[in-house]
Amino acid sequence: MSEHPRENDDVFAERVASVLRAPERFDDDFERSLVDAIHSDRPIDRSTEPRRGALSFAWWSTPRRMDVSPVMALALAASIAAVAALGASNLAPARIAATTPSIVAQAASAPDTVTLVRFVFVGPAKSVSLVGDFNAWGADATPLHSTGVKGAWTVSVPVPSGRHEYAFIVDGARWVPDPYAPTSSDDFDTKSSVLMVGT
Amino acid sequence: MSNSLTSVPDEHLVQASLRGEVEAFAELSRRYRDHYTRFAVRMVGNRDDAEDVLQSAFIRAYRALARCREPDRFGAWLYQIVANECRTFVVRHARREKRLARDQLAIQAIAVEPEFDDGDTLADVQHALLQLDVEQREAFLMKHVEQLSYEEIAEITGDGISALKMRVKRACARLREILEEVHDV
Numbered sequence A: 001m002s003e004h005p006r007e008n009d010d011v012f013a014e015r016v017a018s019v020l021r022a023p024e025r026f027d028d029d030f031e032r033s034l035v036d037a038i039h040s041d042r043p044i045d046r047s048t049e050p051r052r053g054a055l056s057f058a059w060w061s062t063p064r065r066m067d068v069s070p071v072m073a074l075a076l077a078a079s080i081a082a083v084a085a086l087g088a089s090n091l092a093p094a095r096i097a098a099t100t101p102s103i104v105a106q107a108a109s110a111p112d113t114v115t116l117v118r119f120v121f122v123g124p125a126k127s128v129s130l131v132g133d134f135n136a137w138g139a140d141a142t143p144l145h146s147t148g149v150k151g152a153w154t155v156s157v158p159v160p161s162g163r164h165e166y167a168f169i170v171d172g173a174r175w176v177p178d179p180y181a182p183t184s185s186d187d188f189d190t191k192s193s194v195l196m197v198g199t
Numbered sequence B: 001m002s003n004s005l006t007s008v009p010d011e012h013l014v015q016a017s018l019r020g021e022v023e024a025f026a027e028l029s030r031r032y033r034d035h036y037t038r039f040a041v042r043m044v045g046n047r048d049d050a051e052d053v054l055q056s057a058f059i060r061a062y063r064a065l066a067r068c069r070e071p072d073r074f075g076a077w078l079y080q081i082v083a084n085e086c087r088t089f090v091v092r093h094a095r096r097e098k099r100l101a102r103d104q105l106a107i108q109a110i111a112v113e114p115e116f117d118d119g120d121t122l123a124d125v126q127h128a129l130l131q132l133d134v135e136q137r138e139a140f141l142m143k144h145v146e147q148l149s150y151e152e153i154a155e156i157t158g159d160g161i162s163a164l165k166m167r168v169k170r171a172c173a174r175l176r177e178i179l180e181e182v183h184d185v
Helices: A008-018 A031-041 A072-076 A077-083 B008-016 B022-044 B045-065 B071-092 B094-110 B122-127 B133-143 B150-157 B161-183
Strands: A102-108 A114-122 A127-133 A152-160 A163-170 A174-176 A183-185 A190-198
Touching: A008 B122, A008 B133, A008 B161, A031 B022, A031 B045, A031 B150, A114 A163, A114 A190, A114 B022, A114 B150, A152 A190, B008 B022, B008 B071, B022 B045, B022 B071, B045 B071, B045 B094, B071 B133, B122 B133, B122 B161, B133 B150, B150 B161
Parallel strands: none
Antiparallel strands: A102 A114, A114 A152, A127 A163, A163 A174, A163 A190, A183 A190
């Protein structure tokens, strides 16, 4: 690089990018492996047929209940208030560990194909986000909000019925599965949590 | 490969896949695999991991196919999943990458480097690219290597255009810094 006179960013970027544009291809074994993997996987989840209307509004118009313990209610007061405004009502026991980082995913049943699920993370963190197949594993798509109680983070997400995998990303880098949920490992032996909704 | 599928529109292949016709999904994979292979290789840094990441992304896409709201834009929807899978892989493997980077620095310190030719080699640039944080790496690749518009990148990543421009600018600055260091050793 020192052999080149100082270039502007566009010229520099183009020169670097032209090197990176070298083609990369996989052969048709890719599809053979893919088809084998699909055949050995579970069948496609048909309970998530395309929804009528926007996902983000589908659950608003349907009756639903949210189950939260008194301890959780205290920890999640701020977000519960928001949910209550949308029509959630009954409170009932739920599980939570007070001394170790803990995560709880609670499903609120709904008669539609979409269910409101409250995800809770309790543990030391500066930021927490939820990743799962229902948000295309987008690390920035679903941040959890601090409840105002130290260490408690929550977000409620409408999730289609069926089997889902999810995990939390803590402080933008640490991958944390739910210690209380069944786990599933991917090809890299990284564990994600499994959530069954509406089944 | 079934020649009869090559002219079938994406949306019909998506519907067939939803009916359980796996070969229809394999055709979608053949149709888009090459578009995303280079991006995946550059993002994760090697072909073996990139192939695993792409396989994982395509399987996730198959499982989530019912949530593809615009089947005629399947390719754009798939790109989102591929990009997220690459990003997730990088985050998950950050520790391993740091260890490898340390190893590589140690190797560089003891290696007798041949004279540099005039151009940057792919290995040089790939090595520099892997030192960018994941968001800068993704933004630089999409903008300058895959030559997407900022609007297209925003649609794929869900990030704002001004933030993306800043990431690309910072990526350029960091790449320049890293490559200058390498060549001045």
